[in-house]
Amino acid sequence: MxxxxxxxxxxxxxxxxxxxxxxxxxxxxxxxxxxxAKSGHYKGGNAxxxxxxxxxxxxxxxxxxxxxGPFAEAREQLGGYYLVDAKDLDEAIGIAERIPGARTGSxxxxxxxxxxxx
Amino acid sequence: xxxxxxxxxxxxxxxxxxxxxATLIRLLGDFDAAEEALQDAFSVAxxxxxxxxxxxxxxxxxVSTGRHRAIDRMRRDARFVSQLDESGDALTVDAADLPENExxxxxxxxxxxxxxxxxxxxxxxxxxxxxRTICGLTTEExxxxxxxxxxxxxxxxxxxxxKIRDARIPYRVPPASELADRIDAVLAVxxxxxxxxxAATLGDELVRRELCGEAIRLGRLLVELMPTVSxxxxxxxxxxxHDARRDARSTPxxxxxxLEEQDRARWNRQQIDEGVRLVDASLRSARxxxxxxxxxxxxxxxxxxxxxxxxxRQIAALYALLLERAPxxxxxxxxxxxxxxxxxxxxxxxxxxxxxxxxELRDYHLLASARAxxxxxxxxxxxxxxxxxxxxGLVLLEPERRFLERRIRELQSHDSDxxxxxx
Numbered sequence: 001m002x003x004x005x006x007x008x009x010x011x012x013x014x015x016x017x018x019x020x021x022x023x024x025x026x027x028x029x030x031x032x033x034x035x036x037a038k039s040g041h042y043k044g045g046n047a048x049x050x051x052x053x054x055x056x057x058x059x060x061x062x063x064x065x066x067x068x069g070p071f072a073e074a075r076e077q078l079g080g081y082y083l084v085d086a087k088d089l090d091e092a093i094g095i096a097e098r099i100p101g102a103r104t105g106s107x108x109x110x111x112x113x114x115x116x117x118x
Numbered sequence: 119x120x121x122x123x124x125x126x127x128x129x130x131x132x133x134x135x136x137x138x139x140a141t142l143i144r145l146l147g148d149f150d151a152a153e154e155a156l157q158d159a160f161s162v163a164x165x166x167x168x169x170x171x172x173x174x175x176x177x178x179x180x181v182s183t184g185r186h187r188a189i190d191r192m193r194r195d196a197r198f199v200s201q202l203d204e205s206g207d208a209l210t211v212d213a214a215d216l217p218e219n220e221x222x223x224x225x226x227x228x229x230x231x232x233x234x235x236x237x238x239x240x241x242x243x244x245x246x247x248x249x250r251t252i253c254g255l256t257t258e259e260x261x262x263x264x265x266x267x268x269x270x271x272x273x274x275x276x277x278x279x280x281k282i283r284d285a286r287i288p289y290r291v292p293p294a295s296e297l298a299d300r301i302d303a304v305l306a307v308x309x310x311x312x313x314x315x316x317a318a319t320l321g322d323e324l325v326r327r328e329l330c331g332e333a334i335r336l337g338r339l340l341v342e343l344m345p346t347v348s349x350x351x352x353x354x355x356x357x358x359x360h361d362a363r364r365d366a367r368s369t370p371x372x373x374x375x376x377l378e379e380q381d382r383a384r385w386n387r388q389q390i391d392e393g394v395r396l397v398d399a400s401l402r403s404a405r406x407x408x409x410x411x412x413x414x415x416x417x418x419x420x421x422x423x424x425x426x427x428x429x430x431r432q433i434a435a436l437y438a439l440l441l442e443r444a445p446x447x448x449x450x451x452x453x454x455x456x457x458x459x460x461x462x463x464x465x466x467x468x469x470x471x472x473x474x475x476x477x478e479l480r481d482y483h484l485l486a487s488a489r490a491x492x493x494x495x496x497x498x499x500x501x502x503x504x505x506x507x508x509x510x511g512l513v514l515l516e517p518e519r520r521f522l523e524r525r526i527r528e529l530q531s532h533d534s535d536x537x538x539x540x541x
Binding site for chain 1 (some may be wrong): 236284285286289292296
């Protein structure tokens with residue numbers, strides 16, 4: 001079964017931390033990604049540009065509206081994700097807790113909906 | 119069909135339905151399908167046993183009948199197509215997965231408890247699901263116990279079983295690395311059921327009594343299933359000892375009776391004896407946990423023939439131990455009260471000052487009323503009166519309010535007695 005692990009963090013805090021700390025974080029992410037690739041859990045994943053690069057799109061009454069920024073103001077923002085294969089929720093939680101960002105932000109674990117083929 | 123057969127099946131349902139359900143959940147991987155399968159199995163039994171007689175192992179028969187019925191149902195039901203694809207093998211293998219011995223059955227029950235109390239479920243959902251699947255309470259009964267409309271409770275249960283299925287919360291006893299935390303979560307759920315039932319006069323007395331009864335039954339089940347975990351005995355002891363005082367802690371009109379004013383003859387001796395035995399056993403374990411320590415405090419109260427015989431020295435020491443294990447400001451308050459009983463009200467007041475200086479428990483009426491009580495014992499009547507008034511402004515429950523009002527009246531009449539004596 002596949003789970004999407006959504007990594008939330010406080011962008012302002014991350015931006016404010018020292019360049020060296022962010023460098024360490026990147027190294028940690030690299031080795032974490034390697035480890036879950038080796039164990040066969042890794043299906044995909046990316047870090048995202050900060051929310052000031054985001055655009056929100058809606059279609060209302062057939063008309064497109066594109067606006068600046070994320071949909072809602074929140075304390076934590078989506079900063080990246082992993083898509084992993086895990087046998088159950090406990091295994092997915094076990095992977096999520098090892099994501100470096102879990103120590104400062106939070107990880108939302110979402111099972112991927114599988115639509116049966118008709 | 120004979121009346122005797124119906125009675126026999128009724129008895130089997132009482133005694134075995136929860137065990138059968140636990141095994142069916144493992145076999146089918148779906149709570150709702152297992153619940154349906156359980157009902158199916160019993161209705162098939164009513165028909166077939168009237169004709170063929172009761173099988174030699176009714177439980178195994180019911181599990182395997184329930185399972186076959188469920189598989190038929192799943193095959194007809196498009197909803198489950200994908201699940202059938204994934205678990206098709208498991209569904210076609212027969213009898214191999216049926217638990218043959220008692221320990222296999224008990225393993226399924228333990229798995230069920232850990233799944234119902236999985237931290238990925240909201241606490242209120244954990245409680246509801248535990249009462250529904252492990253205790254077999256109906257949705258209506260659970261709704262009534264928690265003063266929640268039935269549709270709300272039904273939805274809570276549907277959401278919980280839906281999450282177990284869709285997020286694939288595993289059905290297993292957690293591995294050793296996680297076991298301690300997960301056991302704590304299970305104990306917390308059982309204790310929550312108990313405290314909900316024990317909470318002073320919220321809701322219907324009879325319903326609350328049943329809730330405490332269910333919590334104690336769950337406690338016994340945990341002791342039976344995890345005999346080596348000493349906190350299971352600690353929790354059961356704690357619940358038994360508190361529940362033993364139930365009849366004495368309120369008057370027929372619902373007036374709260376404080377521990378020191380309770381008629382100790384009305385305490386349930388049998389429950390106290392059992393609780394004390396469990397406390398003694400769990401205190402001998404290498405790692406004494408918070409439930410066992412609290413139970414030990416309750417046991418000391420229970421063993422004292424009169425309030426004056428209470429071993430406050432030991433109670434103060436137990437609270438100090440509890441503070442060391444699990445720092446908590448309410449425990450700190452209890453510790454201060456116990457110390458005041460040993461070393462005098464002044465020492466107790468100093469400890470209360472320390473809590474207040476940190477700005478904690480400002481809105482907690484028991485801190486104000488503890489202070490009031492110590493001031494009263496020191497004869498500082500004016501200050502005591504003010505503290506009781508402060509407590510009165512914070513109290514939420516009616517019987518506690520009446521108790522505080524009575525205390526204030528007593529202080530005033532005490533004052534006027536003295537005034538008269540002087541004149």
